[in-house]
Amino acid sequence: MAILRGERTESERSRNANAVDDSVSDTPKGSFPKTAHLLKHSDFQRVYQQGRRHFSGNMTVFYLRAQTETAPGPNGAGTAKRLCAPVVGGVRIGFTVSKALGGSVERNRMRRRTREAVRRHLSMLHGICDAVDVVINPKKSLLAAEFQQISLEIERAFRVIRQHCQSADRAANKAADKKNGKREARRG
Numbered sequence: 493m494a495i496l497r498g499e500r501t502e503s504e505r506s507r508n509a510n511a512v513d514d515s516v517s518d519t520p521k522g523s524f525p526k527t528a529h530l531l532k533h534s535d536f537q538r539v540y541q542q543g544r545r546h547f548s549g550n551m552t553v554f555y556l557r558a559q560t561e562t563a564p565g566p567n568g569a570g571t572a573k574r575l576c577a578p579v580v581g582g583v584r585i586g587f588t589v590s591k592a593l594g595g596s597v598e599r600n601r602m603r604r605r606t607r608e609a610v611r612r613h614l615s616m617l618h619g620i621c622d623a624v625d626v627v628i629n630p631k632k633s634l635l636a637a638e639f640q641q642i643s644l645e646i647e648r649a650f651r652v653i654r655q656h657c658q659s660a661d662r663a664a665n666k667a668a669d670k671k672n673g674k675r676e677a678r679r680g
Contacts, residue, residue: 524611530586530625539586539627544656546649550634550642551606553649557657558582558623582623585610593632602630605639609646616650621657 530536543556587606589599606628617624628649634642 524585524607524614528583528585528614530584530627535584535625536586536588536627539625543625543627546652548645548649550631550637550645551649552629552631553653554627554629555653555656556625557621557660558625582619582621583614583617583626584623585614585626585628587628587630589630593630594635598635602634605634605642606630606646609639609643612643613647613650616647616654620654621661624653624657626653 530539539554539556543554546553546555587603589602591599593599593602610628617626628646
């Protein structure tokens with residue numbers, strides 16, 4: 493039974509040409525909104541110079557928690573002020589791929605593969621602390637690596653960042669409790 497040129501099957505008629513076909517990939521749906529992108533050169537430099545590093549086989553991950561400083565308010569009392577731009581969700585991620593790693597095709601492929609791995613695991617970093625900036629520097633070996641390996645390395649790096657932020661929060665809370673305890677002892 494041949495289908496004539498003007499005839500379409502029932503499934504073709506019901507399918508919208510603008511609809512996204514989700515059946516192509518079984519990957520989990522994650523998001524990596526523009527608000528989560530680290531864009532400014534000064535922010536990258538701050539993360540490189542003041543941040544911590546996590547090394548893995550195919551990349552180096554730099555991360556830095558948002559810093560706050562106390563600025564005098566209108567009544568003379570100190571108010572906390574964030575030094576970096578406010579972010580929804582508190583996480584900003586940037587990618588840097590050096591020209592030494594290859595031509596634009598190779599560099600863009602590294603960036604796309606890394607961005608996809610980040611998109612899959614970004615939810616691991618939400619809600620861990622006020623804000624954290626992350627910069628990912630891939631190595632040349634990332635081009636030949638299996639995507640599963642890249643994804644595991646991103647997941648491991650995000651787990652390290654999460655643990656660091658949580659331990660820093662615990663230490664800050666402990667110091668605040670100790671300081672409040674001394675105040676109470678002086679009053680009593």
